[in-house]
Amino acid sequence: xxxxxGFIEFHRKLPxxxxxxxxxxxxxxxxxxxxxxxxxxxxxxxMDCGIPFCHNGCPLGNLIPEWNDLVYKDDWEAAIARxxxxxxxxxxxxxICPAPCEPACVLSxxxxxxxxxxxxxxxxxxxWDEGWVQAHPPSHRTGRRVAVVGSxxxxxxxAQQLNRAGHWVTVYEKDDRIxxxxxxGIPDFKLEKWVVDxxxxxxxxxxxxxxxxxxxxRDVTAEQLVQRFDAVxxxxxxxxxxxxxxxxxxxxxxxxxxxxxxxQNKRVAGDLIPPSRAIHAAGKRVIILGGGDTGADxxxxxxxxxxxxxxxxxxxPPPPDERAADNPWPTWPVIMxxxxxxxxxxxxDYSIQTTAFSGRDxxxxxxxxxxxxxxxxxxxxxxxxxxxxxFTIDCDLVLIAAGFLHxxxxxxxxxxxxxxxxxxxxxxxxxxxxxxxxxxAAGDSRRGASLVVWAIAEGRQAARGVDEYLMGSxxxxxxxxxxx
Numbered sequence: 001x002x003x004x005x006g007f008i009e010f011h012r013k014l015p016x017x018x019x020x021x022x023x024x025x026x027x028x029x030x031x032x033x034x035x036x037x038x039x040x041x042x043x044x045x046x047m048d049c050g051i052p053f054c055h056n057g058c059p060l061g062n063l064i065p066e067w068n069d070l071v072y073k074d075d076w077e078a079a080i081a082r083x084x085x086x087x088x089x090x091x092x093x094x095x096i097c098p099a100p101c102e103p104a105c106v107l108s109x110x111x112x113x114x115x116x117x118x119x120x121x122x123x124x125x126x127x128w129d130e131g132w133v134q135a136h137p138p139s140h141r142t143g144r145r146v147a148v149v150g151s152x153x154x155x156x157x158x159a160q161q162l163n164r165a166g167h168w169v170t171v172y173e174k175d176d177r178i179x180x181x182x183x184x185g186i187p188d189f190k191l192e193k194w195v196v197d198x199x200x201x202x203x204x205x206x207x208x209x210x211x212x213x214x215x216x217x218r219d220v221t222a223e224q225l226v227q228r229f230d231a232v233x234x235x236x237x238x239x240x241x242x243x244x245x246x247x248x249x250x251x252x253x254x255x256x257x258x259x260x261x262x263x264q265n266k267r268v269a270g271d272l273i274p275p276s277r278a279i280h281a282a283g284k285r286v287i288i289l290g291g292g293d294t295g296a297d298x299x300x301x302x303x304x305x306x307x308x309x310x311x312x313x314x315x316x317p318p319p320p321d322e323r324a325a326d327n328p329w330p331t332w333p334v335i336m337x338x339x340x341x342x343x344x345x346x347x348x349d350y351s352i353q354t355t356a357f358s359g360r361d362x363x364x365x366x367x368x369x370x371x372x373x374x375x376x377x378x379x380x381x382x383x384x385x386x387x388x389x390x391f392t393i394d395c396d397l398v399l400i401a402a403g404f405l406h407x408x409x410x411x412x413x414x415x416x417x418x419x420x421x422x423x424x425x426x427x428x429x430x431x432x433x434x435x436x437x438x439x440x441a442a443g444d445s446r447r448g449a450s451l452v453v454w455a456i457a458e459g460r461q462a463a464r465g466v467d468e469y470l471m472g473s474x475x476x477x478x479x480x481x482x483x484x
Contacts, residue, residue, distance in 0.1 A: 002065075002072050006044035012112035013042060020344050024303045027188040027268045029095075030340045039122040042115040043071035049106040053330045054116060057104025059457040060086045060093075061479060064101060064116055071119055080127035083120065086477070088157045089199060089456060091128070092182060094121025095191050097453045098293075104330035128198065135205035138166040144470045147172060147229040149216050149412065152180025153452045154443025155235030156203070157459030158466070161476055162233075163208045165467045170229075172214040175262075177269075180237065182452075184262035187297050189304070189340075193269065217411030226416075231438045231466045234426060235459065236412065238444035242402040244289060248357030253364035255279055257294045257401035264301045281305040285394055287367050288312040289354060290401030293339075298399045300341035310345070311393065313352040315383060317374050353383055355390070357398065367395050404449040423448055431465035432458070440466055 003009070015034035017023070023030055046068035054064045063082045070079035083090050094117055105113035127133050144167045148159045151173040163169045177183050179196045204210065216225055225232055241256045243249070260279045267273065281302035288295045288302075291314030302310050323333045342348065353372045359365035371389035374381060406424030407413055413426065419435035421427045425448050426434055426441035433440050442462035443455040457479050467474035 002046035002048070002068055003044035004048075006041075006072070007047045007107055007111065007114075010041045010045050012045070012115055013038060014115060014118060017340060017343075023189065023340075024344055027192075027304060029192055030189055034118060034122060036122070036126070039119055040072055040074065043068040043119050045107065045114050046072070047107065051106075053104045053106055054101040054114075057101040057330060057332075059100070059451070059454045059479075060460075061457075062086050062101065062120075064114075067123060068114065068116075068119055071123060076123060076126050077130070077132055079123045080132055083123050087456060088160050088460070089153065090120050090124040091195050091199065092153060092191065093453050093456065094118075094124060095195070096186055097451060100332050100451075100453075103333050109329050133202065135202050136164060137206045138164055140166050141168065142166040142471065144168070144230045145170070145228070146231045146233065146466060146470075147225055148233045148235060149225075150180055150235035150237060150443075150445070151178045151210070152182060152235060152237055152443065152455060154445075154455035154459035154462070155180065155233070156199075157456040158233050158235060158442055158463045159208050159459075160203055160206070161460050161463030162466060163203070163206055165463070165471075165474070165476055167230075167467070167470065168207070168209075170209040170211060172216055172220075173210065173212045174215045176212055178210050178212060180235075184265050185258065185294075185297070186265075187261070187300055188265065188268050189300055190297070193265075215411075217415055222412055222415035226436075226438065230470055231440065233459075233462050233466060234407075234412070234416075234418075234434070234439065234441040234445050235443045235455075235462075236407050236445045238404040238406050238425065238449045239408050240405045240424075241400065242405050244354050244400055244402060246354055246356050248359065248364065251357050251359045251364040252362050253359070253396060254357055254398040255400065257288075257290070257298050257399050260399050261294075261297055261301065264305075279397070281307040281310075281397055283308050284396035286310040286397045286399065287393065287395045288399045288401055290314065290403065291316065291348070291350070292401065292403065294403070295399075295401035296339040296341045298401055299346055300339075300344065302397075302399075303341065303344045303346070307397075309347075311347045311349065313354070313369065314348070314350045315353050315372065316350060318350040351383075353385070364395060364398055366392050367398060368392050404444070406448065407445040431468065432462040433465055433469065438469065440469075 015031045017030050052065045067079040067082045099117040101116045102113040107113050146167045146169050148155045148171045159169045159171050282305045286302045286307045288298050319336050354369050356368040357364050371386045372383040419427045440462045442458035461479045464476040
């Protein structure tokens with residue numbers, strides 16, 4: 001695989017990023033193009049390691065050594081065939097996946113891992129440019145009808161797989177455009193929406209039907225949905241956010257991240273937001289509560305809106321710069337990470353717990369907080385306040401990016417009567433079917449808030465379960481990584 005000794009000859013390289021003072025003035029993607037020869041050199045670093053642990057790191061079981069070798073040999077058309085064999089949307093994962101395959105790379109034991117993510121996105125972008133990505137409508141139709149509720153990565157993956165199996169597939173989306181979090185959660189500077197649109201055009205040409213502005217449970221009842229279709233796949237995400245239940249939470253100017261991020265994406269798309277609902281960061285002192293990816297997405301947006309200042313607070317302690325002893329290869333490394341948004345400015349602080357918000361005339365003006373220590377109390381980790389560490393900071397806008405708990409239960413989930421697991425997600429069997437026969441679930445609504453790559457894997461696995469349920473057997477591929 002790759003070039004013999006390539007991992008010794010070539011060092012890990014990534015494409016350059018646009019200068020900060022340029023990119024904060026627009027919403028285009030951050031990274032510059034990477035020459036094909038540079039990609040081939042990076043693919044050449046993929047060693048004949050014997051047991052490719054990158055497979056275990058990737059929820060999709062991507063055939064990473066195979067398409068690395070094909071890129072090194074300059075056979076890009078064969079590479080996209082191997083890439084598409086396990087991943088419907090490598091242009092999404094190649095841009096926004098945190099690449100758990102890379103720290104699982106054997107090279108990362110004592111060297112820099114192969115740039116798997118960059119090779120992936122280079123393959124698929126070239127495939128689009130060369131015209132190798134075409135619509136593949138099914139050669140026959142089964143006559144069975146499947147509804148997919150939700151058009152995020154799980155829903156789109158399930159829909160494409162089921163459609164290619166010959167079923168008539170309708171995707172229902174509550175928003176005005178298709179894409180779910182790809183459309184209204186991920187900022188354009190990480191994923192420009194024309195990347196999503198070209199894939200949707202392919203799926204439409206293959207026969208998938210998209211219906212927008214459908215709130216299933218209100219516009220169409222759960223009973224009607226089950227009656228109209230032979231199977232239903234719930235891909236509604238885990239959109240119930242974790243709140244910060246402290247005094248002053250009700251003040252104007254304190255918002256969930258997913259109130260703010262969709263508005264920004266709509267503005268970039270040219271939509272007008274009614275002034276009564278508009279959330280702006282321009283000229284404001286912003287505080288972001290939460291140090292994860294959603295918080296970083298908020299951070300990049302408020303930079304582009306030209307906020308006056310921004311602080312990002314995380315209740316957890318700062319992670320180490322390198323793997324801890326109890327976090328060995330090939331597990332995901334819990335280490336300090338700096339996103340492109342963090343490169344653009346702002347203050348990051350850890351071990352901060354919010355205690356209250358205060359303000360005047362119903363609007364937030366201050367955040368009250370205290371520093372905490374993480375300790376194990378009675379066998380359970382807890383955050384213990386540090387005496388005398390209370391502080392107050394002025395703010396005009398607070399964005400809560402503290403994560404997501406489970407799918408919204410009101411409406412469709414409650415009306416269907418599906419069983420939930422202890423965390424409040426839809427419980428399924430190994431075939432991804434819920435307690436209600438013919439109703440399946442995939443993605444965040446089943447496993448909780450997770451990664452785009454997991455959503456695609458779950459969507460593919462759910463499609464396999466639906467196909468077998470409808471036809472008695474299936475030829476759709478099984479995920480190479482356990483979904484259970």
